Amino acid sequence: MENILGFFLQHREAIFIVILSVFLGIEVISHVPAILHTPLMSGANAIHGVVIIGAIIVMGHAETTGSMILGFLAVVLGTLNVVGGFVVTDRMLEMFKKKK
Amino acid sequence: MLNFNGMDNMSQFPYGISVMEITYVVASVLFILGLKMLSHPLTARRGNILAAFGMGFAIIATILFHKKDGEPIGNIPWILAAIIIGTVIGWIIAKKVKMTAMPQLVSFFNGMGGAAAALISMMEFPHVSSDLIARQGMANGQVLAILLGLMIGTISWAGSMIAFGKLDGWIGDLRIRSLKYVNIAILILLIGFIVFIMTRDVEAASELTHWIYIMFAVAVIYGVLFVMPIGGADMPVVISLLNSFTGVAAAMGGFLYNNQAMLTGGILVGSAGSILTVLMCKAMNRSLLNVIVGVFGGGGQSGLEATGSIKEITLSDAAVLLSYSKKVVIVPGYGLAVAQAQHICHELDKILDEKGVEVRYAIHPVAGRMPGHMNVLLAEADVPYEQLIESDEINPDLPNTDVVVVIGANDVVNPAAEDDPSSPIYGMPIVKARNARNIIVMKRGMGKGYAAIENLLFFDNKTRMLFGDAKSSLQNLVNEVKSL
Numbered sequence: 328m329e330n331i332l333g334f335f336l337q338h339r340e341a342i343f344i345v346i347l348s349v350f351l352g353i354e355v356i357s358h359v360p361a362i363l364h365t366p367l368m369s370g371a372n373a374i375h376g377v378v379i380i381g382a383i384i385v386m387g388h389a390e391t392t393g394s395m396i397l398g399f400l401a402v403v404l405g406t407l408n409v410v411g412g413f414v415v416t417d418r419m420l421e422m423f424k425k426k427k
Numbered sequence: 428m429l430n431f432n433g434m435d436n437m438s439q440f441p442y443g444i445s446v447m448e449i450t451y452v453v454a455s456v457l458f459i460l461g462l463k464m465l466s467h468p469l470t471a472r473r474g475n476i477l478a479a480f481g482m483g484f485a486i487i488a489t490i491l492f493h494k495k496d497g498e499p500i501g502n503i504p505w506i507l508a509a510i511i512i513g514t515v516i517g518w519i520i521a522k523k524v525k526m527t528a529m530p531q532l533v534s535f536f537n538g539m540g541g542a543a544a545a546l547i548s549m550m551e552f553p554h555v556s557s558d559l560i561a562r563q564g565m566a567n568g569q570v571l572a573i574l575l576g577l578m579i580g581t582i583s584w585a586g587s588m589i590a591f592g593k594l595d596g597w598i599g600d601l602r603i604r605s606l607k608y609v610n611i612a613i614l615i616l617l618i619g620f621i622v623f624i625m626t627r628d629v630e631a632a633s634e635l636t637h638w639i640y641i642m643f644a645v646a647v648i649y650g651v652l653f654v655m656p657i658g659g660a661d662m663p664v665v666i667s668l669l670n671s672f673t674g675v676a677a678a679m680g681g682f683l684y685n686n687q688a689m690l691t692g693g694i695l696v697g698s699a700g701s702i703l704t705v706l707m708c709k710a711m712n713r714s715l716l717n718v719i720v721g722v723f724g725g726g727g728q729s730g731l732e733a734t735g736s737i738k739e740i741t742l743s744d745a746a747v748l749l750s751y752s753k754k755v756v757i758v759p760g761y762g763l764a765v766a767q768a769q770h771i772c773h774e775l776d777k778i779l780d781e782k783g784v785e786v787r788y789a790i791h792p793v794a795g796r797m798p799g800h801m802n803v804l805l806a807e808a809d810v811p812y813e814q815l816i817e818s819d820e821i822n823p824d825l826p827n828t829d830v831v832v833v834i835g836a837n838d839v840v841n842p843a844a845e846d847d848p849s850s851p852i853y854g855m856p857i858v859k860a861r862n863a864r865n866i867i868v869m870k871r872g873m874g875k876g877y878a879a880i881e882n883l884l885f886f887d888n889k890t891r892m893l894f895g896d897a898k899s900s901l902q903n904l905v906n907e908v909k910s911l
Contacts, residue, residue, distance in 0.1 A: 330566065338568050341682050345694050351459060352698030359466035361710070361792040361817055364703065364799035368667055369533050370465045370475050371699050374458050375540050375673045377482060377692035380489045381547045381680035386509070387493065387500030394550050395502065399509045401546040406513025407520075408540035409486075413479040414521035415532055416465075420472040422806035 366419045373412025379405030443492035450488035451688035457481025458692050462699060468812055485688045486510075526807045527764045530797040531594035534587045534666045537673050541583030544676035548577035549643065551683060553633035560632065566625045569683060570632065574621045576679030577639065578646050583672040585650025590666055593658070600658040607656075613649045617642065653719075661718045663797040664707045668715075671700025710792035712844075712854040737873070740891030742900075745867055746907035750782055752829035752865075756821060758789045758858050759801050762835015762871065766897035769808035772834065775905050776810070782908075787814055789821045789831075789858045791839035818858040831863040833884075835870065835897045841882045866890040869900050 335342060359367055382405040386398030457477050464474025493500050500506070517536070524532050552573050559567055592598035620642045624635055657665050678693025680686070708715050740748075749755060757776065763769060776786040788810065794801045802815055818839070825831065833840055840860040843850040860866055866889050873885075884890060893900055 330563075334568055338682070341685070341690060344687065344690050345678070348691050348694035349698040352462075352695045352700075353702045355459065355462045355695075356466060356699040356702050357706075359703075360468070361790065362799055362802040362812060362815060363466060363468060363471060364707070364792070365529065365533075365797045365803050366471060366475075366799065367462075367465050368670060368700070368703060368797070369529075370471075370478060371462065371674070371696045371703075372533055372537050372540070372670050373475075374462070374478055374482070374692050375670070375677045375696040376536075377454075377458075377485065377689050378540050378544045378547070378673070378677035378680055379482075380485055380686060380689050381677070381684060382543050383486065383489050383500065383506055384493060384495065384684055384686075385547050385550050386502055386506050387490075388495055388498060389502060389550075395505065397546050397550050398502075399505060401543045401550075402506055402509035403513040403516075404539040404546070405543040406510050407517040408536050408543065409479075409482055410514045410517035411521045411532070411536040411539070412517075413475060413482070414518055415524075415529065415536070416475045417472065418521065419526075419529065419803050419806075420475060422803065422809075 366416055369416040376409030376412055379409055447488040447492035450484050454481040454485035454688045455691040531591045534590045537670050538584045538587030540673045541580045544576050544580030547680055548573045552639050553636050555632040557631045565627050572679045572682040576676050578617055579672050580676035581643055581646035582650040583669045585647045586654040586669045589651050589654040601655040610652050664718050667704040671697045674700055738891055740893055742903050742907050750908055750911050752784055754828045755784050755786045755830045756789050756828050758833045758836050760836020761795045762897050764795055764804055768898040768901050769804045771901040773808040773810050778908050787816050789818050790815050791818045791858050794839050822859045825859050825862040828863040830865045831860045833868045837882055840884055842884055861887055869893045869897055
C-alpha cells in the first residue's frame with residue numbers, strides 16, 4: 328500500500344498530465360466528421376512519432392557500438408514515423424478542396 | 428525537469444534546459460491545436476502542418492539542450508545522419524505510394540513508431556540507476572514504464588506489420604477458433620513477465636537483460652497472433668487501436684525521461700486513438716471486444732433466402748436511366764478504390780450534372796478499408812466535399828431518389844443489417860439503397876462482400892446489375908451518356 332501511495336506521490340505531475348491529456352484527446356476528437364477519420368488517424372499517427380525524442384536521447388548517450396547501432400535504428404524508425412506520417416497526412420488533406 | 432535544488436551555483440542558471448522545457452510546452456500546445464484543427468475540413472491541412480512544426484521544435488530543442496545527469500547529447504553527427512536517412516526514405520515512400528494504398532501506409536509508419544519505442548525500452552533497461560534499485564527494488568516507476576513501453580511498442584510494431592501485409596494482400600487471414608484462448612494465455616504470460624521482472628531481488632537491472640529479450644520475443648508473437656485472425660471490415664479498427672497503442676508506448680518514454688512533450692503527445696494520441704477506435708466500432712455496431720476476439724465473417728449463415736432473381740441492365744439502358752433522372756446518389760465502396768475508378772466516377776457525375784441531374788455521394792463511415800477512405804479517394808478525384816453526404820444524413824432522402832448507383836460496395840448496402848437478426852452485420856447502420864426508386868449495382872461478379880455474406884439487395888425487383896470492372900464499366904457508361 329505504501330509503495331503504491333509513494334508511487335503516486337512521486338509521479339503526481341506525470342499522472343496529472345496523463346489524466347488531463349486523456350480527457351483532452353477525447354474532447355478534441357469526439358466531434359470529428361467521418362469524412363476526416365482517415366486523415367485524423369494519420370495525423371495522430373504522426374504525432375506519436377514524438378517517440379523520436381526518446382530515440383535521440385538514447386542515441387545521444389550511447390557508448391557501446393551495440394547501443395549506437397540500436398540507437399541509430401531507433402532514430403531512423405522514429406523519423407520515418409514523423410516525416411512519413413506528416414507528409415502522408417498532408418497529401419490526403421491537399422485533396423480536400425472547396426467547390427468553387 | 429528543472430531542478431532548483433541543483434542550482435546552488437547561481438551563475439549556472441540552466442538557460443538551455445529552460446528553453447527546452449518552454450519549447451516542449453509550445454510543442455504540446457501545437458499538437459493539441461493541430462489535432463483540433465485536423466477535425467475540421469477547412470483547417471485540417473494547417474492543423475497538420477502546425478503539429479509538424481511542434482514536432483520539429485521539440486526535436487531541435489532536444490538535440491541542442493537536452494542534458495542527462497549534466498551530460499549534453501553526444502553523437503550528434505550520427506543522430507543527424509539517422510534523421511536525414513529517415514526523412515528521405517519517409518518522404519519518398521509517403522509521396523510515391525498510391526492513394527488506394529493509404530491504409531497500409533499508415534499502418535507501416537505506425538509500426539515504425541512502435542519499434543522505436545520498443546528499442547528505447549530495450550536499451551534503457553540495463554541502465555536503470557542502481558541507486559533507485561537499492562532504494563525501491565525493481566518495483567519502481569522507471570522499470571514499469573520501460574517494461575510497458577517494450578510490451579506495447581513491440582505489440583504495436585508486430586501487429587502493424589501484419590496489418591500492413593494483410594492490407595497489401597500478401598498475408599491471408601488465419602481463422603482458428605481456439606486462437607483467442609492462445610492469445611489470452613500469451614497476454615497473461617506477458618503480464619506475468621512484468622510481475623516476475625519487477626519482483627526480482629537484484630542489484631542492477633542488467634542482470635535481468637536476457638528476460639527483456641525473451642519478453643520481446645513473446646510480445647512479437649502476441650502482436651502477430653493478435654492481428655492474424657482479424658480480417659476485412661475490421662482492419663481499420665485494428666489499425667486505429669494499434670495507433671493508440673503506439674501513442675501509449677511513446678508516453679511510457681515520456682514517463683521514463685520525465686519528458687512532457689513525449690507524455691502529452693503520446694497520451695493525446697493514445698486517448699484520441701482509442702475514442703476513434705470506439706467510434707469506428709459504433710459505426711459497425713460492434714463492440715471492441717467482439718472485434719478483437721470474435722471471428723468475423725464466413726460463420727453467419729443468412730436466415731433469409733433470396734427470392735427473385737438477378738437482373739442485368741445494359742449500358743445504354745443504364746445511361747438513359749441516369750440521364751433522365753432528377754436525383755442520383757452514388758454509393759462508392761472498396762471496389763471503386765481497387766479499380767482506381769474515382770476519376771472516371773467524378774467524370775460521370777460532372778456529365779450528369781451538366782444534364783441537370785443532381786448527383787451526390789452517400790459515404791458510409793466504414794466503406795473501403797478505413798473510415799473516411801472514400802472521402803480521401805473522391806477528394807483525390809476533385810469531388811467537392813460538399814457533395815459527399817454521410818449515410819445517416821442521406822438515408823431520409825433516398826425514397827425521393829431516382830437512382831442509387833452502388834459501385835463496388837456490398838456490406839454497407841446489405842439490407843440483412845436491418846432484416847436478419849442472425850446476420851453477423853445485423854444492426855450495422857447501412858445506406859438504405861433499397862428505398863430508392865431504382866438501384867444499379869456495379870460489381871465485378873457475384874462474389875460476396877468482405878463480410879462474406881449474401882446480399883439480398885441484388886435480388887430486389889428494383890435492382891439491376893451491371894457486371895464488370897468498375898473502371899471500364901464507368902468509362903463505357905460515360906461514353907454512352909455523352910452520346911445520348
